[in-house]
Amino acid sequence: MHLEDLHWFVTLAEIEHVTEAAAELGVSQPALSRALARFEEEAGAPLFDRVNRRLRLNAYGRIMLEHARRCITEMTAATERIAALRDPDSGRVRLAFLHSLANWLVPEQLRRFRRTAPGIGFDLFQGPAYEITERVLGGGSDLAVTSPRPDPARFGWRRLYVERLCLAVPPDHRLAARTRVSLSAAAGESFIALESPIGLRQLTDSLFADAGIAPDIVFEATEIPTMEGLVAAGFGVAVVPVPRTKGDAKVAHVPLSDPAAKREVGLVWDAGRELPPPAERFARFLTAG
Incomplete structure (x- = not known):
């Protein structure tokens, strides 16, 4: 199997349509179909199921896709290493x-x-x-x-580095004036959290468990700025890293005193x-x- 065939197969596996994949690759549809036939012959098994003029990657194809991607990655890395050694x-x-x-x-x-x-x-x-x-x-x-x-x-x-975590609250919140606070002090609050399995959410869940809190999570975000925006709007409080620069005045950041409230x-x-x-x-x- 040539490296070009691997590239063609990966593209076809991701798009699952010969005409669209051919357009993406800049080759003719018959050329791509012939390449697929050769590829399947060398593999010794059909790699796609044909369903209503579309292709569906089957179990054999998924195995081939995993190894094709790995092969392309390794060949690309080899080329880059050679180039780097030369320069x-x-x-x-x-x-x-x-x-x-x-x-x-x-x-x-x-x-x-x-x-x-x-x-x-x-x-x-x-x-x-x-x-x-x-x-x-x-x-x-x-x-x-x-x-x-x-x-x-x-x-x-x-x-x-290691950064401390803090409780983000609205400026007029009952905990906003504290210099440090334990997470247990926020028991009963509504929380804004990141989606699972995002890393900070995993850490936050561990902190909740350590503090004996069953949190009322009212919204799951994908990014920290969204969390802080909702905190500023009064939807709840959130556990976030201590800002490295002066934060938004619409949110107060109170460092957590819990020993595990840190992110490595x-x-x-x-x-x-x-x-x-x-x-x-x-x-x-x-x-x-």
Whole structure:
């Protein structure tokens, strides 16, 4: 199987329509159909079920898709590593990171790194922790900045920093003037939380359990700014990281006194895969302090 055939198969598997996939690839429909026939012949099994002029990836096809993506990733990584060895100041880093780090940590570190290695480019992905770890294991990203720490048997990890968590409340809330507060003091409040299985939601659920709280969660958001906007509107309170800069005056941030009210943020990579040289260089830069 040629690498081009793998690319064609992956595109067809994602679109599940020959005409649309051919248009996406910029090839003729007959050429794509012939390539699929060759691919299935080499695989020794049909990879799609034909249903009402559309294709549906079957069990054989799902297995092939998993390995095809992995093969493409490995071949791309090999090409990038060769290029990086020939020119250590070139290449690309595929970096994933949390939404909550998009407005300060990642841009600042990229700015600093690019001063030292302007020839290295970046392919960026922003998302929740569970998508980030899946992407790293699938080869879509070399490195990720995330929290909480994922399975140590599968991921390498370097802690970057630890941030405290706080209770976000409206400025006129009964707890707003406190310098510190335990989460148990908010028992009975309505809560705005992130969706499960987002990493901060996992941490928040553990804090609720430790505090003996059965929270009344009135809304599940996908990003922290949405949570704080609803807090400001009086819909409830929320557990969020302590802001690194002066926050919105419409929300008061009261640090939590609970010992476990902290979030560890670190750099992760697939423990079973060697990092390409540009990614290794960026990892050393980040963890050097």
